[in-house]
Amino acid sequence: xxxxxxxxxxxxxxxxxxxxxxxxxxxxxxxxxxxxxxxxxxxxxxxxxxxxxxxxxxxxxxxxxxxxxxxxxxxxxxxxxxxxxxxxxxxxxxxxxxxxxxxxxxxxxxxxxxxxxxxxxxxxxxxxxxxxxxxxxxxxxxxxxxxxxxxxxxxxxxxxxxxxxxxxxxxxxxxxxxxxxxxxxxxxxxxxxxxxxxxxxxx
Numbered sequence: 729x730x731x732x733x734x735x736x737x738x739x740x741x742x743x744x745x746x747x748x749x750x751x752x753x754x755x756x757x758x759x760x761x762x763x764x765x766x767x768x769x770x771x772x773x774x775x776x777x778x779x780x781x782x783x784x785x786x787x788x789x790x791x792x793x794x795x796x797x798x799x800x801x802x803x804x805x806x807x808x809x810x811x812x813x814x815x816x817x818x819x820x821x822x823x824x825x826x827x828x829x830x831x832x833x834x835x836x837x838x839x840x841x842x843x844x845x846x847x848x849x850x851x852x853x854x855x856x857x858x859x860x861x862x863x864x865x866x867x868x869x870x871x872x873x874x875x876x877x878x879x880x881x882x883x884x885x886x887x888x889x890x891x892x893x894x895x896x897x898x899x900x901x902x903x904x905x906x907x908x909x910x911x912x913x914x915x916x917x918x919x920x921x922x923x924x925x926x927x928x929x930x931x
Contacts, residue, residue: 730846734853734924739873742855745927752843752931753836761844761911763829764837768912771826779819782807787814837911839931844915851920852876853927857884862893867901874921881917883909883926906930 734743749755787807795802803810809817829837845851852874859866871880879900884891892903904913906929914920922930 732846732851732853734855735874736855737857737870737873739875743924745853747846749843752839752846755840756844756847757836757840760833760837761840761915764834764841764911765915767827767829768910773825775823775825777820778822779816781817781819782809782815785813785815834910835931838909838914841911841914842930845920850918851922853922853924855924857882857891857921857923859890859894862890864894864897867891867894867898871901871921876919876921878918879916880919880921881913883920883922883930885923885926 730747730749732745732747733741734745736742782805785807787805789805789807792803792806793800806814808814828834842851854874857870871877880902882891882895882901882903883906884903885905895901895903900917902913902917906926909930
């Protein structure tokens with residue numbers, strides 16, 4: 729059983745929550761988390777690296793010297809990888825690095841990442857996260873009040889984008905909905921700030 733305090737915007741504890749580990753898979757599956765991180769990193773790759781083979785580089789096709797009786801190694805073209813400005817052997821070509829894990833595996837990885845954060849005490853729950861208007865100053869003050877330092881992922885429902893606008897100018901701070909979460913985003917940030925309403929939608 730994991731005990732989790734719920735705070736208000738002034739940093740005062742207003743409620744205690746008890747969460748079952750079984751809700752998040754019961755254990756942190758590190759091998760699955762590794763697979764998920766590799767997948768999400770691979771999916772971010774542009775895959776635009778490109779080199780030219782000896783058939784693609786610019787240059788003459790003439791045989792540089794006679795095949796025999798010169799005392800030199802035989803050569804058929806100056807575009808060979810052996811020569812300066814020649815082609816590249818087995819160099820990279822544009823390709824798609826993306827792939828997908830099974831849907832259930834991604835969901836289990838999300839639960840494991842969340843369980844790990846909960847067990848390490850890196851999750852803060854706030855009862856409500858509402859601003860009357862976008863304000864970076866108020867967001868910074870709230871994080872300081874809750875004792876959150878370093879990078880942070882804010883999980884909140886905000887149809888008016890007020891919270892997002894308040895956070896967009898703060899380095900290492902990101903706002904997402906529970907429905908958008910994945911294991912990679914949870915592991916990427918040092919802390920999680922979750923609203924009471926969105927906590928029930930994770931996992």
